[in-house]
Amino acid sequence: MRTITHFIDGARVSDESGRRQDVFDPCLGRPQAQVILGDAGVVDRAVASAKVAQKAWAAVNPQRRARVMFQFKRLIEENMAELAALLASEHGKVISDAVGDIQRGLDVVEFACGVPHLLKGEYTDGAGPGIDVYSMRQPLGVVAGITPFNFPAMIPLWMLAPAIACGNAFILKPSERDPSVPVRLAELLIEAGLPAGVLNVVHGDKTVVDAILDHRDIKAVSFVGSSDIAQYVYGRGAANGKRMQCMGGAKNHGVIMPDADLDQAVSDILGAAYGSAGERCMALPVVVPVGEATAEALRARLIPAIEALRVGVSSDAEAHYGPVVSAAHKARIEDYIQMGVDEGAELVIDGRGFQLQGHEEGYFLAPTLFDHVTPNMKTYEEEIFGPVLQIVRVATSQEAIEMVSRHQYGNGVAIFTRNGAAAREFAAEIEVGMVGINVPIPVPVSYHSFGGWKRSGFGDLNQYGMDGVRFYTRTKVVTSRWPNDGGVVDQSFVIPTMN
Incomplete structure (x- = not known):
């Protein structure tokens, strides 16, 4: 070894x-x-x-x-x-x-x-x-x-x-x-x-x-x-x-406006929520659809897309993501999933119990999806850091802004919309350090700077x-001053003389 x-x-x-x-x-x-x-x-x-x-x-x-x-x-x-x-x-x-x-x-x-x-x-x-x-x-x-x-x-x-x-x-x-x-x-x-x-x-x-x-x-x-x-x-x-x-840490949100391109948003959310098994401080583990119609349409697209994700070993070129980093971290994520169930959230897709043939002892978790998560739930308030996506439904965009801004973390947030005025208002009001507009993981390019707010x-x-x-x-x-050609320094500027 x-x-x-x-x-x-x-x-x-x-x-x-x-x-x-x-x-x-x-x-x-x-x-x-x-x-x-x-x-x-x-x-x-x-x-x-x-x-x-x-x-x-x-x-x-x-x-x-x-x-x-x-x-x-x-x-x-x-x-x-x-x-x-x-x-x-x-x-x-x-x-x-x-x-x-x-x-x-x-x-x-x-x-x-x-x-x-x-x-x-x-x-x-x-x-x-x-x-x-x-x-x-x-x-x-x-x-x-x-x-x-x-x-x-x-x-x-x-x-x-x-x-x-x-x-x-x-x-x-x-x-x-x-x-x-x-x-x-x-x-x-x-x-x-x-x-x-x-x-x-x-x-x-x-x-x-x-x-x-x-x-x-x-x-x-x-x-x-x-x-x-x-x-x-x-x-x-x-x-x-x-x-x-x-x-x-972080608990990043993706706000889905009623006018968003849902097909593009779902594609973006899949990579942002489940890529690298969700072990990213800029992952997007919470989606916030605005309005019940948006929430139902988003859910209908998410479920088959999540079920189609492939979990595999690191060398599998077809895999969307691999195992989590350790047995202890896998157990921690599974505890959070059970906590979500106990808190009353709807477990739509359960990623526990997944095993990969030939790698039964590996630290694999299939993707998990919760719906009807509320801001008072511990699983919403805390960072899970795994392949778990939560849906939190709100009625208005202002409710979304206030909810995200109240959260203890303020690392990243994204809004999905076709409305430039709504996006501009969102970016100005939200109390988060990094904002994406139709960008699910808004990590700034290298010549800007990376950093979150609050905790x-x-x-x-x-x-x-x-x-x-x-x-x-x-x-x-x-601060420099040089003598003139004759080597004389003007004494009128020597402190404390103020002439």
């Missing part, structure tokens, strides 16, 4: 902690590798390497740092098949989904290739008599990212690409459930020309997370995970004086785009 080690100072390394954790194949339900779990000593070792490397890396001009990103982009593209297969084997995504995971991260690498332009400051000539003012963006130093299991390539790339391009050194703590791809990406970055130590990967559980949050030499931490943990990470890191950026996001700056550049840099403003 292979062993997945840390990656420190440009090489895979072990440690003496003695703790290991199984990495499972979700399609088979059995271990395929073991990952070494680190401790505070491993974090110290990684930070020590990063501190040394960061000073020299920050001194490299932005154009040369961008060339490393260009080479990294090329190597990811050349190794896409290997990376996707490795990702799918540990996460359970079908290959097409795994490629999408990597590609959305690659988009941010492409954005980071423009770092010479992104780091340009501002300049004011003649702000006062003989006085010029200019600003510059400088790296923070050593920064860190803590990433979840559901996007083992995309989210690490969202963080590390802008951080490193801006001149920082980066400590990555990926999920211990699917840790191989982040290590492989680190190797590719070294191959692209990144100096050893600028990117270090450490594996671990809460012990390593707390060590990162408490380490005095780590200046900023980016996190993606559940809201409860995001709030904990944000609070502990901020209390230690760190710049924090913590993305939490979906803790911190003032979002992921990637210019917010990512701002998060991983600090602004220095210089």
Whole structure:
């Protein structure tokens, strides 16, 4: 059985902690590798390497740092098949989904290739008599990212690409459930020309997370995970004086207006609700048809479309999605399905009990559909994070806006309509961070920024785009005045004289 080690100072390394954790194949339900779990000593070792490397890396001009990103982009593209297969084997995504995971991260690498332009400051000539003012963006130093299991390539790339391009050194703590791809990406970055130590990967559980949050030499931490943990990470890191950026959970809604193209909406909803087995913070697990006629028409189209979905192993090119990530997570989703039944929702399609021939121990769930879900139900209020779609019926579009805006999460929302005025009003009024208009998963492109509201996001700056550049840099403003040709400085401007 292979062993997945840390990656420190440009090489895979072990440690003496003695703790290991199984990495499972979700399609088979059995271990395929073991990952070494680190401790505070491993974090110290990684930070020590990063501190040394960061000073020299920050001194490299932005154009040369961008060339490393260009080479990294090329190597990811050349190794896409290997990376996707490795990702799918540990996460359970079908290959097409795994490629999408990597590609959305690659988009941010492409954005980071423009770092010479992104780091340009501002300049004011003649702000006062003989006085010029200019600003510059400088790296923070050593920064860190803590990433979840559901996007083992995309989210690490969202963080590390802008951080490193801006001149920082980066400590990555990926999920211990699917840790191989982040290590492989680190190797590719070294191959692209990144100096050893600028990117270090450490594996671990809460012990390593707390060590990162408490380490005095780590200046900023980016996190993606559940809201409860995001709030904990944000609070502990901020209390230690760190710049924090913590993305939490979600319960995204798709509002279906009476004039929507229902065939297109159903097609969009299927991929958004069930793609990647629903294990996405930007999944669309709730549809909100406006009016009973809309609800009945939507339901009539959804049922046969859902029943036609194919669940399969990661390598099945015909499968729409694969297993969930673990036996524990499968059991958690099944508990939520039973909870929905107990709360009085109508279980239209039950995905429990599904088995795939030859993979009976795999963590598979068929798609589930609930109707007549109400906002007071716990299954509506909480994030299920699985292949479960809920229908919540409302009478008016204003009721939909108010209901969505009241929800504890505010990550993403979509409206399906042909009415431009209604869509514009919806986008302006809704209290959610990312809005799609006839777009079911409104993840912004790489040169905008990703981030939710309320319990979906803790911190003032979002992921990637210019917010990512701002998060991983600090602004220095210089006010300058030079003596005249005779070497004389006008004393009338020396504080406190106010002549």
